[in-house]
Amino acid sequence: MIRDFLRSRAFGLVIPLIAVAFGLIAGAVIMLLSGNNPIDGYSGLIGGIFGDMYYFGETLRAMTPLILSGLAFAFAFRTGLLNIGVEGQVIVGWFAAVIAGISWDAPGIIHLPTALMAGALAGALWAFVPGILKAKLHVHEVIVSIMMNYIALHVVNSLIRGVFLDTGQRTAFVPDSASLSSEWLQGVTDFSRLHWGFLIALAAAVVMWFLLWKTKKGFEFRAVGFNQNASLYAGMNVSGNITSSMSISGAFAGLAGAVSGLGTYGYIEIFNTFTNLGFDGIAVALLGNSSSIGIVLSAFLFGGLSEGSGNMQAAAGVAPELVEIIIALIIFFVASSYLIRWIYKRLDSIRKGEK
Incomplete structure (x- = not known):
């Protein structure tokens, strides 16, 4: 029964909820140890x-x-x-x-889509490099993609x-015709900074679901990822699918940057360090079980x-750094669940081998 549950779809749905619960419980314990009231702390969080x-x-x-960077991973x-x-x-x-937004003038119906497409294309091209190296030279994409962050x-x-x-440490602001x-x-x-990029992110989640699960190309992508040799034997273009997968992933990530630049800020400034949107997106994808609805x-x-x-x-009076600890603990518990499932499968295979 345990083996069936670990292999079931329900396991993938339950584990993120358990991880969140454990993360919040651990956060409450830390609040108590630091002299804070966890009920007041979480009430403030919800408020x-x-x-x-x-x-x-x-x-x-x-x-x-975060939706878009999560979809990318x-x-x-x-x-x-x-x-x-x-x-x-x-x-x-x-x-x-942002550069596409400030470099030329055009009606909004042309200017904004062009700027968004420029962001998605830039991300796709940046991801194309580790993709083509993986496909043609079998260079591991983790090493190359990490290096390309820097x-x-x-x-x-x-x-x-x-x-x-333009001014200080940033570029000029994008005009209204290229703004989200x-x-x-x-x-x-109530005059928050919410912009149209939110609807774009939700639409992108639907696009990923449809592409991966409702199209022939999506089946090829998943098949190549599952078993390259079997896919090659079935007549699929393995190297082409690897390159395309990485490029599409990069397009989602580039779009995440585009909605930040054209929506939240309206400019780009010199970065003192990483934005962390990409790294947080990895955590979002892991917690969401790499499904569209889960990522949202x-x-x-x-x-x-x-x-x-x-x-x-x-x-x-709870230090805001506590939230970072809670997020880290949630990720830890999610990762632990995958480790537990892997260990159980290994032990089960060993047991069957002995028989």
């Missing part, structure tokens, strides 16, 4: 998410790029690849979208500093924890 339309709008705004993961370069792809997508950070900083610097800002969404959420819910949790942490400090 910082749902207590006001402004807070709720900011939570939706914070989860928007999940798409690659579902096709047998580990795209650890999501962060670099977010940065180049952010840069390309290349993206420093190349973009150099270009901003040397070519596109929405007066209607801001009005509904996971991104809401992460966005809520991020935005509600300030209210925890104001309402209960």
